[in-house]
Amino acid sequence: MNQEHVQQLEAAIQAVAQRKVSSFYFVACGGSLANVSPAQYILDREIEIPSAAYSSNEFIHRSPKALGPSSVVITCSHSGNTPETVAATTFAREKGALTICLTNLVDSPLWEAAEFKLHYNYAPYGEALRGEETSMAILYRLVFGILQTLYPNEKYANAISSIENGLHGVYERNKALTLDAAKAFGRNYKREKLIYTMASGINYSVAYSFAICLLQEMQWIHSSAIHSGEYFHGPFEITDFDVPFIVIKGLGETRPLDDRAYDFCVKYSDKTILIDAETFDLEGISPDVRPYFTNLVAGVVLRQYAQHLSEETGHALSVRRYMWKMEY
Numbered sequence: 001m002n003q004e005h006v007q008q009l010e011a012a013i014q015a016v017a018q019r020k021v022s023s024f025y026f027v028a029c030g031g032s033l034a035n036v037s038p039a040q041y042i043l044d045r046e047i048e049i050p051s052a053a054y055s056s057n058e059f060i061h062r063s064p065k066a067l068g069p070s071s072v073v074i075t076c077s078h079s080g081n082t083p084e085t086v087a088a089t090t091f092a093r094e095k096g097a098l099t100i101c102l103t104n105l106v107d108s109p110l111w112e113a114a115e116f117k118l119h120y121n122y123a124p125y126g127e128a129l130r131g132e133e134t135s136m137a138i139l140y141r142l143v144f145g146i147l148q149t150l151y152p153n154e155k156y157a158n159a160i161s162s163i164e165n166g167l168h169g170v171y172e173r174n175k176a177l178t179l180d181a182a183k184a185f186g187r188n189y190k191r192e193k194l195i196y197t198m199a200s201g202i203n204y205s206v207a208y209s210f211a212i213c214l215l216q217e218m219q220w221i222h223s224s225a226i227h228s229g230e231y232f233h234g235p236f237e238i239t240d241f242d243v244p245f246i247v248i249k250g251l252g253e254t255r256p257l258d259d260r261a262y263d264f265c266v267k268y269s270d271k272t273i274l275i276d277a278e279t280f281d282l283e284g285i286s287p288d289v290r291p292y293f294t295n296l297v298a299g300v301v302l303r304q305y306a307q308h309l310s311e312e313t314g315h316a317l318s319v320r321r322y323m324w325k326m327e328y
C-alpha cells in the first residue's frame, strides 16, 4: 500500500481513537453515497455506536440532533467538487464533528473543507489500478482500522490484511470469471428500455449505484433499485416474462431475503439475471469477513457488465446531457 495513503489513514484513525465517539455519519451524493453506505452496514453489525448514511444536502437540511463534537463525519466525493458534499463537510466541522474526507482529488474544495483527508487512486475502466488503492479499499481500511484500534480483534486484523493482500487478485480473477457473462449481457440487453436491480444488506448499495449511475446516468436506461425485502410490498406486481431484473445475492445475514426475492422473480420473469456471491472466487479474503466484501466484488463485476452494455449500445459511459453542463 502506498505510504502516503498509510500515513493519511493512520492520522485519521488516531484522531477518531482520541475522541469519545457517540455517532458516525457517512455523507455523500450518488455513486459516492453508494460507495460509503456499506461502511454503515459494517459498523451497524459490529459495534453499538449508531451510524447513518445520508445524501449530502439532506444531511444539512435535516441536521441530525445528535451531530456534534462527539460525531465522526466521513464524507466522500470522487471529484472533490460536489458542492453539496463540500457544504456538508463544512457544516459538520462547524458543528464540532471530526471530519474525514475521501476523494480522488488532492487540494480540491472537499480536501480543504475536511480536517482529515484521504486520497484514493482511480483509473478509467480497463487500466491498471491496484485494488488496495481504490476508494472502497481506502474506506474499508479506514473502517476496519477504526474498529481494530477501538476494539482490537483478530477479525478486524484479518479484514485489513485481506484488503492489503487479497483484494487486487480477487478483483482480477472475478472480472475474468464473469467476462463472458458481461459480454452476453451487453449483447442480449442492449435494446432494453428498462432494467430493474435488486439486492439487500451490504449489497443494496451496489443495486442502487448500478440503477442510478450506470443505467440511468451513463446509459439513459430506465431503472430503479428494489430492496429484496421490499419487493413483496409493491414492486413484485410489475414482474412479467419480459421485465428484466438483475438480482444480487450476498453471503451475509440478509441472503434469505435475496433468495426469496430471486425465487419469485425467476418464476415470472424470463429475464432474471443472477449475480450470486456464492459463485465469486474470494480466495485471499479471510472467510470470517467475506460477507463484507461481496459488494466490492459485485460492484466490479457489474461495472464490467455496464462496460459491455455500453459497447453494444454505442453510448459511452462518459456521455451526459445535463450533469456538469447545465445549471442544477
Ligand SMILES: O=P(O)(O)OC[C@H]1O[C@](O)(CO)[C@@H](O)[C@@H]1O
Pocket (backbone or CB within 6 Å): 029, 030, 031, 032, 076, 077, 078, 079, 080, 081, 082, 085, 213, 217
Ligand atoms: O461527488 P462525486 O463523487 O464527484 O460525484 C459526482 C457525480 O458522480 C456520480 O457519483 C457518478 O457520475 C454521480 O452520481 C454524482 O453526481
